[in-house]
Amino acid sequence: MTDQAELRRDLPADSRLTEWRAPDGWRHRRFDWPHPAPRGRVLVQGGRADIVEKFLETIRHLHAQRWSVTAFDWRGQGGSGRLSADPHVGHAASFDAWVGDLTAFWRDWTRAGEGPAVLLGHSMGGHLALRAMLDGGVVPDAAVLVSPMIGVRSPLGARAGRAVARAMTRIGDPARPAWTVRPGKASAGHRQQRLTHSLDRYGDEAFWYARDPSLLLGPPSWAWVLEAFASGARLQADPRLATLAVPILMLIADADRLVDARAAVRLAARLPRAELVRFGAESAHEILREDDAVRRRAFDAIDAFLDRLR
Numbered sequence: 001m002t003d004q005a006e007l008r009r010d011l012p013a014d015s016r017l018t019e020w021r022a023p024d025g026w027r028h029r030r031f032d033w034p035h036p037a038p039r040g041r042v043l044v045q046g047g048r049a050d051i052v053e054k055f056l057e058t059i060r061h062l063h064a065q066r067w068s069v070t071a072f073d074w075r076g077q078g079g080s081g082r083l084s085a086d087p088h089v090g091h092a093a094s095f096d097a098w099v100g101d102l103t104a105f106w107r108d109w110t111r112a113g114e115g116p117a118v119l120l121g122h123s124m125g126g127h128l129a130l131r132a133m134l135d136g137g138v139v140p141d142a143a144v145l146v147s148p149m150i151g152v153r154s155p156l157g158a159r160a161g162r163a164v165a166r167a168m169t170r171i172g173d174p175a176r177p178a179w180t181v182r183p184g185k186a187s188a189g190h191r192q193q194r195l196t197h198s199l200d201r202y203g204d205e206a207f208w209y210a211r212d213p214s215l216l217l218g219p220p221s222w223a224w225v226l227e228a229f230a231s232g233a234r235l236q237a238d239p240r241l242a243t244l245a246v247p248i249l250m251l252i253a254d255a256d257r258l259v260d261a262r263a264a265v266r267l268a269a270r271l272p273r274a275e276l277v278r279f280g281a282e283s284a285h286e287i288l289r290e291d292d293a294v295r296r297r298a299f300d301a302i303d304a305f306l307d308r309l310r
Contacts, residue, residue, distance in 0.1 A: 047123025
C-alpha cells in the first residue's frame with residue numbers, strides 16, 4: 001500500500017469523532033479537524049450511503065490548504081442510525097428531515113467559529129445543499145457542488161422512472177429495497193465502474209466497512225427513489241435559483257451513470273454566480289475519488305475558487 005493509500009485509511013491524529021444532536025434529539029456521527037491557523041472552515045457532506053471516511057483524502061487536501069474541516073454522516077446512514085427496520089436499506093419518505101438537519105447543524109457550526117464558511121456537497125449532499133441554500137437556512141460564503149444529484153439517472157427517463165417508483169411504493173412496503181445487491185466480482189465491478197476508475201480508491205470503502213460493518217448501507221428504498229425524482233423535479237423548477245446569491249462552483253461528470261449530468265448543467269446556467277467545470281469520459285460519478293489526473297484538475301479548480309474568498 002502506498003503512503004497516500006495509508007492516509008486514506010487512517011483518521012488524522014488530531015481529528016476527532018464525536019456526536020451532534022439534531023433539534024429532535026437524533027444522534028449524528030460528527031467529524032472535526034481544526035487547523036491551528038485556519039483561513040476559514042469547510043463543511044464536507046457526502047452522498048447517499050456515504051460515510052465521513054470516504055472523503056478523508058479530500059479532507060486532508062483542504063486541511064493542507066489551511067481550512068478547518070467538519071463533516072457528519074447523514075441521518076439514516078453511516079454512524080447516524082437508520083430510518084428503516086432493515087439496517088441495510090437506505091430509506092427516506094421525504095428529504096425534508098435531511099434539509100432540516102443540515103440547516104440546524106449549519107446554524108450551530110457557524111455560531112461556534114470564525115472566518116469564511118464553505119459548504120462542499122457531493123451527489124445527494126449537493127442536492128440537499130442547494131435546497132437548504134434556496135430555503136435560506138444555509139448561507140455559506142461559497143459552495144462547491146460535486147456531481148450534484150439534480151436528477152437521478154433512469155433507463156426509462158425521469159417521468160417514467162418516477163411513475164414506476166410511485167407504483168412500487170403503492171403495491172408493497174415503500175421501505176423495501178429498490179433492488180437486490182448480488183454478491184460476486186461482476187456486481188462489484190459494475191458498481192465500481194459507475195463510481196470511479198480508481199480501483200485503489202474504490203477499495204477504500206471495503207476497508208472501512210470491514211473495520212466497522214455497522215457503517216455499511218445498501219440500496220435505497222422505493223420511497224427514497226420516488227422522493228429523489230420528486231425533489232429533483234421541484235428543485236429544477238424552483239424560481240429562486242435565479243436569485244441565489246451564493247458563489248457556487250459546480251463539478252460535473254458528463255459520463256455520470258448515477259445522476260443526470262445534463263440536468264445539473266441546465267440548472268447551473270440559471271444560477272447567477274455559478275462556475276461550471278465539466279469532465280468527460282475520464283471521470284465517473286465520484287470526481288474527488290477518481291484517478292489522480294482527474295483529482296488534480298478538480299482540486300486545482302476548487303483551490304482557485306476558494307482562493308478568491310480571501
